[in-house]
Amino acid sequence: MLYEKQHQQQVMRIDQKKGIERKGSATEKEILEIVDMSGMSLESLPNPSINMRFICKLDLSKNNLQNIPESLTARLLSLAVLDVHSNQLKSLPNSIGCLSKLKILNASGNQLQHLPRTIENCRSLEELNVNFNKLTQLPETIGFELINLKKLSVNSNKLVFLPLSTSHLTNLRILDARLNCLRSLPEDLENLINLEVLDVSQNFQYLANLPYSIGLLLSLIEIDASYNKITTLPESIGCLKKLQKLSVEGNPLVSPPAHIMEQGLHVVKEYLCEKINGMHTNSPKKNSWLGKLARCGTFNGANIPREDGDGYIMPNYRSIDSLASPRYAGMFSPRRLFSPRSYFAR
Structure with a gap:
């Protein structure tokens, strides 16, 4: 995990299954604490016997929790990692917005139907994992505030659209939105200048096209748009010099045609670039790039x-x-x- 790699510091580990392990030096003024209560079949949370504001990681995964008390979250002032995956949560507390130091949130494998709007106050957040839930939408303004987010995993939900503000996640490197009901992607993706992996596969009969602005994501290394309803790839993909993997199997593709796709990514990119310049007889030459973009x-x-x-x-x-x-x-x-x-x- 990003946080654990960056913070190899002395900690006190409190593990109710394995006892207490202490690491640290007497010269430290504060010892951050890791609380591990995973896999204990908990239906409610006991009162911790430690000062909550010194907890840096809280693992509540693999239990039977149906809610997290608002008062608990509000006191976790030093929390950097919160792992609540594989529970029965239907919502996250609104007080999660108090976690200004939170870097990693894993809430996958629950029954979340929405995310609290206050999550946009977690401006230190770098990884957000809400895979395998029942989300139908994300907070509309989430992308305006989570400017440090590097990985957004929302696969296996019921999302119909990604909010327009998604295009403001300028530090985002991985966007995983497969296995949803996406009808389209935001048109203005070009601000995602650090995006390396885009996975929108297996939206099946819903996703019929990719936005033309995908060709402005110059850091893209991998695109997985397989098993959708895409008939035409945007010509702008031909401009992606760093692109190493393009997965589009399981689509009723007409352009590029099958004999081009069979020749590999290099030939596909050349074909798309030629279409931009109007070099194919079936693709009349456009007056200008501006006209195409308009x-x-x-x-x-x-x-x-x-x-x-x-x-x-x-x-x-x-x-x-x-x-x-x-x-x-x-x-x-x-x-x-x-x-x-x-x-x-x-």
Whole structure:
């Protein structure tokens, strides 16, 4: 785990199954504590016999817990790792927002139907794992505040969409959203400049396309979009120089055609690049890259004419709560300087 690798410091381990192990020196003013109550068939939590504010890791996994008391979470002021996977939790406490030092949260294998909105206050969070739950949506503004998040695992839920604010997770390296009901991905993904692995596989009959902006994720090493309903890959994928793995089996692909896909990733990327430049007879050459991006929603500004003759795009403005965040103003990509619609309308 990221936290444990970075914090090889003296700790006191309190394990109710194995006794107490102490490590530390007498010169330390404070000894952080690891509390392990995993696999004890607990249905409720006992009162710890230690000062809660010195707990740095709390493992409550593999029990039968149906809730976590608000008062308990609010007192875990030094907590960096919270593991509650494989319980019967239907919700997380709102007081989880008090955990300003939390780096890793594992709540997989529960019955969560939603995440508390206060989770966006956990701004030190680096890993969030809520796999194998019953989530139908994520907090709308989660991406505006969790700016340190490096791994987001939401697989095996019932998500229909990822919030638009997901595109602001600029430190994100792994996004695992497989085995959901995703209809689409946010159009403006280009701010995910550190994203290396994107897994949106096995959304089956729901996911029919990938956004054109996926070609601006220049750190991407792996894309897994297998077993969906995708018929056409965006040509912009041809621009991904670091891409080493592209999995799209189980899709009714028409473009690129099967004989291109069979020749491997290098040939696929060449084919897509040629399509961008209009070098295929079945793909008429476009007037400009800007025109291509405009049709794909990459430029949404009101001053860009539409090719269908309907005039200019007039954005409809709608206020959202994320505007109250002091962080949102510094998160404009160059494209968004032209595109207020990305913030005010869906």
